[in-house]
Amino acid sequence: MLSSLKQQLIKALYSAGVTGSIELVTPPKPEMGEFAFACFNYAKKLNLNPAESAKILVEDLQKEIAEIDILDKVEAVGPYVNFYLNSSLLAEKILGSITPDYGKQEKKNKKVLIEYAQPNTHKAFHIGHLRGTITGESLSRIMEMCGYNVVRVNYQGDVGMHIAKAIWAIIRNKEKYDSLKHSSVEEKVQFLGMAYADGAKAFESDEKSKAEIVDINAKIYKQDKSIKEIYGETRAWSLEYFDKIYIKLDTHFDRLFFESEVFERAIGIVKNFLIEHLFAESEGAIIYRGSTQGLHDRVFLSSMGLPTYEAKDLALAELQFKEFNPDKIIHVIAREQTEYLRVIFQVLERTLPNSRGKESHLAFGWVSLKSGKMSSRSGQVVLAEDLINDINKKILGIMEESDIKNKEFISEKVSLGALKYSFLKTGVHNDIVFDLEESVSLSGDSGPYLMYIVARINRILDKAGSRNFFKKLFKKKNVLPKNIDSIEKQLLMKLAEFNDIIKIACDNHDPSKIAQYLFSVAQLFNNFYHELPILKAENEDKKFRIEIIKSVHIVMTKGLYLLGISTVKEM
């Protein structure tokens, strides 16, 4: 928003004799001005110490900046040249720029496929899937805001050994399975989770069971009659359950890909390229020798002739390019698969040359629990559903004494906000340590803290009779007070950063940049709210402050939207 002003200042610095690339920084304290230029490199060129060169530069700048009317003064402070902006003109400029479209960037005419969630049927939807899903939806919204044509896709594993393990256990507990047919989807899925855990355990510990599971796996691929009914039924349970979760998380997909629709083609691709010696035979399996390229060797076709995840990914990529012809594909997948995906991308350069440079992996960090590592094999998984319910309970507790209506509705929105924020506020690549005792944070640097800002502003605007504040925003008459408080100026400057922050989040594929920014807006707003009266302020001040809170409302609502969080009117 203030980039044109920055450009003007940079131009002035060049005219004053600065060379090389120039970057303006924000001074650490508001009383030090709004922008600053560090003179270290400049001083080197002049062969002076930085503080002296800053003084000289300020002298040389006087002529250049005379015509920039928004600039109040320029001052040398130690090794920095600090620029001080006129509060009134700045406020006018910033408030004028914050429209309901604020943050939206020009169309880029680029299609990006964002693949996320990727749960496997017959297994739990756990805390790791939750992070991936929340991250994927947020990234989608951010990239849309930045002008990309985003296609949301999901790739769900509905064939393979994990299914065989579950079905093996289900067959041995057929009575329970039969009894569940009219139960809730939650109960059904819980049963599947247990079955998977049992099957996985038997697979590890007992050779006979292992052989049986391997046999079932082959039957799944062949759609063998003996398991077809159970397979179809339980697959449907999982998918119904996933849909409920996606709706709850406020995400959706333009296309659901399944392993079952790509595995045949997967075998074909591997066989074709075996002839071209891209793959090799080893111990009865067809493998790719990544080790010759500094990567891992990976099995693509098992010794039973069945495709592994590796092979299926080749066919998936082919299908994704065929259907959507994207400029870029981002696979939002946990970090532990980084080296695996490097192999896949390398193989794809041969099997699908068009994919070169377009496939990418957004590796999100591990979600661990303070009480220990999470694993669906041990059966001690933290289910997404349980976590959400747990948070909801705590929020209802907090709301107990309030006289707000619709408590259930609001507490659900607030718990989802709390959950999403707690996952997104940490850098996307970094691990998150989750304390189940404390659940997610509900105060301080938390989702509810941010949502609370919007609720507070709504209340004030209601009382001020500005319900239609979006319309009113444009009909204002630029009533600005003569004295603008430092806190008001800081808040406005922060609001002006929104566009830059969105761009950074988009370029880095990292929603945490938005989350951290919104928190700083919220802190400044709460400062402002406590320091300065709004409705009881004098005429000009009151109008000005109402304009400010409308702008805060826009930025907070949009920013939270980018995190996948919808706000509530009151809380």
Next chain:
RNA sequence: GCGCCCAUAGUUCAAUGGAUAGAACACCAGCCUUCUAAGCUGGUUAUGUAGGUUCGAUUCCUGCUGGGCGUACCA
């Protein structure tokens, strides 16, 4: 063993190579006859270790220590 990633306050997280390393939680002391106290104000506490590059290093490089992940028929 080899490869990739990480190490900042009691805890969980920030910090394009630059101004006094910021927050939140927890703990202590205050603030509701005044726009929602899920809030605000004040207080205590940190860059794993040894070197190197630089005017300047939490940031870049190397060794060490301590963690996480990956490493053939799972996904």
